Amino acid sequence: MSLHLYYHPLSSFCWKAEIALYENGTAFVPHIVNLMDEGERNAFYEMWPIGKFPVLRDDRDDRIIPESSIIIEYLDQHYPGATKFIPSDPDAARQMRMRDRFYDLYLQLPMQKITADKMRPEGMHDPMGVADARRAIETAYRMVEEDLAGKTWAMGDAFTMADCAALPALYYADFRVPMEGRFPNAQKYLERLKARPSIARTLKEAEPYLHMVPR
Numbered sequence: 001m002s003l004h005l006y007y008h009p010l011s012s013f014c015w016k017a018e019i020a021l022y023e024n025g026t027a028f029v030p031h032i033v034n035l036m037d038e039g040e041r042n043a044f045y046e047m048w049p050i051g052k053f054p055v056l057r058d059d060r061d062d063r064i065i066p067e068s069s070i071i072i073e074y075l076d077q078h079y080p081g082a083t084k085f086i087p088s089d090p091d092a093a094r095q096m097r098m099r100d101r102f103y104d105l106y107l108q109l110p111m112q113k114i115t116a117d118k119m120r121p122e123g124m125h126d127p128m129g130v131a132d133a134r135r136a137i138e139t140a141y142r143m144v145e146e147d148l149a150g151k152t153w154a155m156g157d158a159f160t161m162a163d164c165a166a167l168p169a170l171y172y173a174d175f176r177v178p179m180e181g182r183f184p185n186a187q188k189y190l191e192r193l194k195a196r197p198s199i200a201r202t203l204k205e206a207e208p209y210l211h212m213v214p215r
């Protein structure tokens with residue numbers, strides 16, 4: 001098999017890539033990377049010195065493809081399937097990429113900030129940074145709520161890369177800053193996402209690890 005995914009089943013950005021792979025039934029070899037293990041960490045950094053997963057390796061052309069959005073673009077180009085992640089129309093593609101960036105940068109990153117703060121040692125916390133992150137998430141929720149009005153998926157009727165980005169962002173953000181009925185479009189969208197088979201599978205595989213998420 002030519003595709004190998006280096007990932008961790010708890011990682012929000014890895015979910016994005018897993019969803020895209022499962023969406024089109026694209027065959028791949030999964031490699032769970034335990035960054036706490038020195039040997040595994042060194043081997044992973046050797047492949048991608050930035051040290052962030054997911055990373056896709058394609059043996060067919062001996063290529064390393066890091067970054068969740070770039071992985072999905074690569075799958076769309078080189079391993080196409082029934083779900084087309086990037087719309088063919090250039091304007092629609094740009095709008096889709098905007099939403100993909102939005103979910104990554106303005107929901108996932110502040111959510112990661114809150115989670116990372118929980119793992120910091122006593123005396124090293126950053127309450128101001130966490131308060132900023134919570135505010136950023138609230139702003140993103142309000143914008144997403146408006147954007148989703150009358151839509152099934154982030155771009156309307158078609159499931160795209162933006163939806164692969166939306167699930168991990170909304171799932172974990174809702175865990176950190178609960179929407180609690182304040183954003184009905186976003187909450188219904190999150191439920192639709194969770195019910196999609198590619199996503200249900202990704203979440204099911206994460207289940208045995210979810211107890212490791214810091215409360």
Ligand SMILES: N[C@@H](CCC(=O)N[C@@H](CS)C(=O)NCC(=O)O)C(=O)O
Nearest residue numbers: 011012013051052053054067068069
């Ligand atoms: N921009 C990257 C972000 C990837 C990322 O932040 N991955 C996290 C897990 S969700 C990671 O590798 N964390 C491990 C670390 O920073 O040591 C992408 O879209 O793939």
